[in-house]
Amino acid sequence: MADRGKPRLYTIPAHRAFADALAAGLIRRFGDDPLGLARGVVLLPNNRAKRAVTDAFVRASGGGLLLPRLVAIGDPEVADIGAAFDPADDADSVPPAVPPMQRRMILARLVAAVKPVEAAEAVRLAGDLARTLDQLLVEEVPPSALVELELGDDLSEHWDKALDLFKIVQTRWPAELARLGCIDAADRRARLLRRLAERWKEAPPAGFVCAAGVSDSAPAVALLLRRVAEMPRGMVVFADLATAMDEAEWQALGPHDPDPATGFAKRSIETHPQFHLKLLLDRMGFNRAEVSRWTDASELDATAARGKAIANALAPADFTGRWTDLPAAERRLSGIAAAELATPAEEAQAIALALREALETPGRTAALVTPDRALARRVAAHCGRWNIAIDDSAGRPLSILPSGTLLTALAEAAAQRFAPLPLLTLLKHPLVRSGETRGAWLEGVRKLDRVLRGPRPAAGLDGIDAHLADPPERERRRRAEAAAWWPEARALLAPAEAVFMGGPAPLGALVAMLRDTAQALCGDFLWSGPAGRAAADFLSEVEARAGDGPALFDPAELAVLLKTLMDEIAVRPPQGGHPRLAIYGLIEARLQTSDLMILGGLNEGTWPGNPAPDPWLAPRIRAALGLPGLERGIGMAAHDLASALGAPQALLTRARRDATQPAIASRFWLRLEALAGEGWARGRATSLEHWTRALDDPGVHDPAERPEPMPPAILRPKRIAVTDVDRLKADPYAFYAKRILRLAALDPVDADPSAAWRGTAVHDILEQWARGDQVPETLHAAALAMLDDERTHPMMRALWQPRLMQAIDWIAGKIAAQEDIGRKIVAVEKDGAIDIAGVRLTGKFDRIDRFADGTLAVIDYKTGAPPSNAAVQAGFSLQLGLLGLIAEQGGYDGITGLARGFEYWSLAKKLDQFGYVASPVDAAGKNGKPTPEDFPAHAAYHFTEAVKAWLTGTEPFTAKLHPEFAPYAEYDQLMRRDEWYGRE
Incomplete structure (x- = not known):
């Protein structure tokens, strides 16, 4: 065994490529013997590091090479090292680890037993509980420590209850493990590592053992690394351990021993990039002075000097006051550029340009490192414009990939009883009916889409049936076409509706229904590719372990449950991708290097991310138990940043705002900027920012002119409804689009009841009542029947009914x-027409009454306020006058007489009453109103002038001619209003 005083401890600074330096050093030490490397073992932090070291060996060897055994022993995230150091013939074998999904479901059942929450919420809480249990196991905190805690009475009630629940669950969990004959994965890893350390103490391997880049400070890992460092052919190589840091600064990081006077220790600086390495070194029982520099690689003077500046920039707050006394060389960040963009979209485009530029130099490599997966996806999409295939090695959550979104869409549609929006989302999903039949399927879905616009029909598949079976006249053809296709889709969805309508059910039955219905909708396309295989494995695992969870699940919770679990499943691309470009997450980037490292998303809350809260143990309890602080991840993120900045060239990027609000620059960005001062490198980045903006800059701003189409006379309509007259005069272009181009705006899917819908409903009620017995109670009953219809929106029913x-x-x-004064209803809701000024004028009145003297009164019902006097005076809002004109000229069968009454019956509120009568005329001509006798002629005059200008004349259909009387905006985008409105 090696002398205790001479442990083999090394560090590779950040300005040297870790994997390349490691491979070169091992080849120099053991490569003379053809089998020297093959007999060795290299312990690495994760599987991505194994690939990086393998590639480095290939580069360093220049030919054939037998590699050492590469074993990933895990990062701070719990990992099972598997069979690498668990011999099958071991007489005292370590029990197997409980499968993760089975563990999650059992913990959810235990949580639901002690906390009154829904089953899906119990599963979510079980995930947080599992992470907290793992931290206890990793740090080897005994269960008795929780019982022995003495926290006094000042713990808040919330945390007190959470701790009590945690104790109950933790007490019941060992019995569940004993029943299964399993142990936790974190416990298994610790046992295997400790057993391996004991085995190597008695019988070290014949070949070398090198632990490289491991930063996990767990006690079991520290023990194994200590053993490796003490072995004759062992060595531990740290990644960027700060051997040159001032000793006072090093000791300030912690961890600190408790103060004998107070019993409390000074708080450790867990957010520092060197804290976890210091903690690991302390747990190994070694001093920083015992660490030597790994010398096998070329030194880069520029990056070495930069490393000192970065270390100064990330110093603890108590030591940043030294910045003003630093020499210029230790403040210079040569080789680092910083680009600040306006939006995340611009940032992604700038990064893509930088990656594209790197390819212009033969052999040059570049990589993006970011914890922002949305930014990574955007960059990959931008690179696709140049046919550059670049994958995100951190993967994407299954929940946002097609197979995952299909499962979620199906669960949401069934939970909402196939309301139009989730139903159409499901039916239009790209995986549904993929292949040769998709075209015909989409034709049917589009037909259904057209008839489901507007207020939603009754709930369930039966509601869709009823909606298609009872069409209004104007929708008869469209609904008949949709009804002919609908049975095909209905048959596929009916099994899901039956299960969801059956009330709470076992999770296994719900998942089986989901799988079978998804298979019926998509076929085998759903399970193809990496995402499809991940979805198949996920459903299979959930179904197999569902019996260990809560007994019953509300089907309405299934979509939430699926998303919670699929968010945690990362689907990584297969091996391959571009040979010189890469996108990494922070974990994947460790031990990786490139000629250009781009560090993207440097905003607070992204890099570093906000610490994930622990809903079970208060920060004070975690500190008392010796668990890592929630802020330790910030220190790891800082170390990742410092390591990536060791590349020959580095580019930092951030966006000044995110999708919703201004963003705050990362604390790391601000520290580097403050340290560098005037040396903050923006030259090359400024050019990159300019290129990014120029790429989408059209150059000259050439807005559209105000449209004024002039169709020939033969295309101009010779028939017009009284409801279109105001549109023709106020916004001729809107009339042109509606009547000549025949463009009509579609209602939104599942729309809230609009004012037009409410007006139509009221008109229908009053029409039925007027055509019947006109008993007040009947009117009341008809209104209640309309409101009680299950198709009526609940919000409208609640707010509009009174x-x-x-x-x-x-x-x-x-x-x-x-009626008491001799006024009688003549007719309701009747169409009529007359020929005037060379066109056919049509109109439908709401009601016409006859006064006792034989003259007529034209009534229009309004659910809102009636038109203003100013509109009438300007020649608009003349609908009542035109209806009166048609009546006077015999345009309505069976109705004769002079129109002398013109009334709006508004259901709006006036004073304390809903309902009042307003009129656009006045017998004495007061307030500029026309008299009843003059009103039809007044309307005829303005109507004739409009007809002469646009229907029988040659005037252009100018957009927004009188915008104050053109409130409707359905054609504003077509006329590109925002480009010209206000400029004229």
Whole structure:
């Protein structure tokens, strides 16, 4: 065994390529013997590091080489080292680890037993509970420590209850493990590592053992690394251990011994990039002075000097006051550029340009390192424009990939009883009916889409059936086409509806239904590719372990449960991708290097990310138990940043705002900027920012002109409805788009009831009542029947019912009072037409009454306020006058007489009453209103002038001619209004 005083401890600074330096050193030490390397073992932090070291050996060898055995023993994230050091013939073998999904479900059942939460929430809490249990196991905190805690009475009630629940669950969990004959994966890893350390103490391997780049400070890992360092052919190589840091600064990091006077220790600086390495070294029982520099690689003077500046920039707060006394060489960040972009979209484009530029130099490599997976996806998409295939090695969550979104969409559609929006989302999913039949399928879905626009139909598949079976006249053809296709889709969805309508059910039955329905919808396309295989494995595992979880699940929770679990499944691309470009997450980037390292997303909350809260143990309890602080991840993120900045060239990027609000620059960005001062390198980055903006800059701003189409006379309509006259005069272009181009805006899917819908509903009620017995109670009953229809939006039912009932009571009373003075209803809802000024004028009135003197009154119902006097005076809002004109000229069958009454019956509120009568005319001509006798002629004049200009004349259909009387905006985008409005 090696002399205790001479442990083999080394460090490779950040400005040297770790994997290349490691491979070169091992080849120099053991490569003379053809089998020297093959007999060795290299312990690495993760599987990605294994690949990086393998590639480094290939580069360093220049030919054939027998590699050492590469074993990943895990990062701070719990990992099982598997069979690498667990001999099958061991007489005292370590029990197997409990499968993760089985563990999650059992913990969810235990949580649900002690905490009244829904089953899906119990599964989510079980994930947080599992992470906390793992931290206890990794740090080897005995269960008795929780019982022995003495925290006093000042712990908040919330944390007190959470701790009590945690104790109950932790007490029951060992019994579950004993029943299964398993142990936790974290416990298994610790046992295997400790057993390996004991085995190597008695019988070291014949070949060398090198632990390289391991930063996990768990006690079992520290023990194994200590053993490796003490072995005759062992060595431990750290990544960027700060051997040159000032001793006072090093000791300030912690961990600190408790103060004898107070019993409390000074708080450790866990956010420092060197804290976890110092903790690991302390647990190994070695001093920093015993660490030597690994000398097998070329030194880069520029990056070495830069490393000192970076170390100064990330110094603890108590030591940043030294910055002003540092020489310029130790403040210079040569080789680092910083690009600050306006938005995440610009940032992604700038990074893609930098990656593209790197390819212009033969053999040059570049990599993006970012914890922001959305930014990584955007960069990959931008690179695709140049046919550069670059994959994100950190993977993407299954929940956002097609196979995952299909499962979630199916669960959400069934949970919402196939409401239009989730139903169409499901039916249009790209995996549904993939292949030759997809075209015909989408044609049917589009037909269904057209008829489901507007307020939603009744719930369930039966509601869709009823909606298609009872169409209004104008929708009859479209609904008939949709109804002919709908049974095909309905048959596929019916099994899911039956299960979801059955109430709480076992999770296994819900998952089986989900799998079978998804298979029926998509076929084998759903399970193809990496994402499909991951989805198949996921469903299989959940179904197999569902019996260990809560007994019953509410089907409405299934979508939430699926998303919670699939968010935690990373689907990584297969091996391959671009040979010189890469995208890494922070874990994947460790031990990796490139000629250009781009560090993206340097905003607070992204890099470093916000610490994930622990809902089970308060920070004070975690500190008392000796668990890592929630902020330790910030220190790891700082170390990752410092390591990546050791590349020959580095580019930092950030966006000044995120998707919703201004963003705050990362504390690391601000420290580097503050340290460098005027030396903060922006030259090359400024050019990159300019290129990014120039790429999408059209150069000259050439906005559209105000549209003024002039179709020939033969295309101009010779028929117009009274409801379109105002549109023709106020916004001729909108009339042109509607009547000549025949473009009509589609209602949104699952729309809230609009004012037009409410008006139509009221008109239908009043029409039915007027055509019937006109008993007030009947009107009341008809309104209640409309509101009680399950197709009526609940919000409208709750908010509009009191107003509507009061308003129709007012209408019934008003009509009854008019009958007492000889005024009678002549007709309701009737179409008519006359020829005037060379066109056909059509109109449908709401109601026409006859006064006792034989003249007519034209009534229009309004759910809102009636038109203003100013509009009438300007020649607009003349609908009542035109209807009166049609009546006077015999345009309505069976109705004759002069129109002398023009009334709006508004259901809006006036004073304390819903319902009042307003009129655009005045018998004495007051307030500029026309008299009843003049109103039809007034309307005819303005109508004739409009017809002469646009229908029988040659005037252009100018957009927004009178915008104050053109409130509707459905054609504003078509006319590109925002480009020209206000400039004229």
